[in-house]
Amino acid sequence: MIGMAMLDLHPRVAATTILERRELADGVVLLTLHAPELANATQPGQYLMVIPPSGEAAATALAVYEAEGKRVSILFFVTGKRTRELATLACGDRLDVLGPLGNGFDCSGDTRDVAIVAGGVGIASVWLCARELLRRGAHVRLFYGARTAELLVDAQRFADAGCELVLATDDGTRGERGFVTDTLVRSQRPELIYACGPSPMLRRVGEIASGFGVRAQLSLEETFGCGVGGCWGCVVPLSNASAQAPSFPPAERGGSDVVYARICKEGPVFWAHELRW
């Protein structure tokens, strides 16, 4: 995680078993896995590479939604071939995963007033973050947007845990009509922002944070190849001065002030002010 590069996260191949399968909405699936070695090691904002049981496609990167006791869960929208296959799994099925992976959210500060912004399935990356911030006594406002009311999955769960909810839907069926970032920009300035969602939303969060004069941690999404840092397929332009920048010569040595960092390895969470996208 940001600022905690020394922490040894011990990623591994974990053979898990599906304990529970729930459809939170049409095409939104929650799988709870028996995975004691992952539950203990996972930090907020980390993800898994889920190996397709058929072996017929690349592994899928999915955020760890929840990690508790001996269980971790993954929450995903069925959008293509790979998530369709995962959606067919049932209780008792085996699911092999790599993880926990990536540098997640840094929740270690003593920030009192934070905003978490989640768009669509981005909600899956922020539960552990919200829970940790609440545990540390922060006031957490969750700005949560989706296409339509039904897809604002588990909003009540965040409210029950102590988050103040600000909801938005594209069609106005719940909360404000429009983008969740429009509610953020009109809100009272938080001390720190955490966000996960589609790239246009994250760019806007970065702009809003800059306007507020506060920092933001953004969890980026991109098409992954290997998911473990080996292929340099999922990258984002980052300041070479960032502590998260990959090893690359600076401009004065024929290199560059901006480098492509791997979202899977250096990220997925980056400081908004260090991105050059």
Next chain:
Amino acid sequence: MNPQPALAIKLGKLELAFPTLMGSGCYGSGEEFAPFADLSKIGAIVLKSVTRLPRLGNPTPRLVHTPAGMLNAIGLQNPGIEWYLERELHKYAGRPCKIVGSVAGFEIDDYAYVCERLAARDEIEAIELNVSCPNVAREGETFGCDPDLTARVVEAARATTNKTLIVKLSPNVTDIVAIARQAENSGADALAVINTVRGMAIDVETWRPRLGNITGGLSGPAIRPIAVLAVYEIAQAVSIPIVGQGGIETLADALEFFLAGATAISIGTANFTDPRIPERLVAELQAYLTRRNIASIEEIVGRAHVEIATAHQYEGDEG
């Protein structure tokens, strides 16, 4: 009971305990995969290509998943040979498998310079010449698409080192066999067959190419028959060993390449499905040879080569 069948092979001077290489650009430096794969059960890692000068790489998106494969256009992102030697290479010492460096370039001199610098290091046991990257704007792939340029690059690199030189060939050519012959005649110790096949994908929502680089290289099972054919034809034309690659995921896939004439195989995209595939393949190859009572993997190399059967003359009533 018979002894375990031998899986060890040689590529020039490079001796590998297993006939499996991890494809350049797919496996980072190996450290990325070390938590998930047993590196002592693979033959060699081919490192990501390095160039004379630092390269930022291509704009995003760089990857698109496609039916039975994926398109990539990374663009040879790397810190350049100086930084690489100074800051990166020491990490590769002491690996439980062999390490093959990969060199890419835009001028003949680049190849020779980077090859010489890299091959001089003890961490590197062999060099792969990437004359076939389809994803760089200028001459990257041109070398591998022209028999004479291929010859000049290989000769220039050959002059700098005695270590094993593997030349990675492009399938995006009219006559890959002619280029393979030139590489052999110019001093290559082995050939890597094939690099990715050029391709593209278009987003029908935005009406724009899906890759930042517009075009990319296709890998995965989608290209396997193309690669098997290339290995088969090249095996008939050269006497140096071939590293077969292109969509290998299963034992049957691996066997196809050996039978077509590959001495070793390289695994790339399959590692993105499951990093345990290479060690599983080695175990399955071992079991296959044992079951068939075959003493060594080398015995099956090229065994699929046959003449086309002549159709029986039709001898009908009408004569």
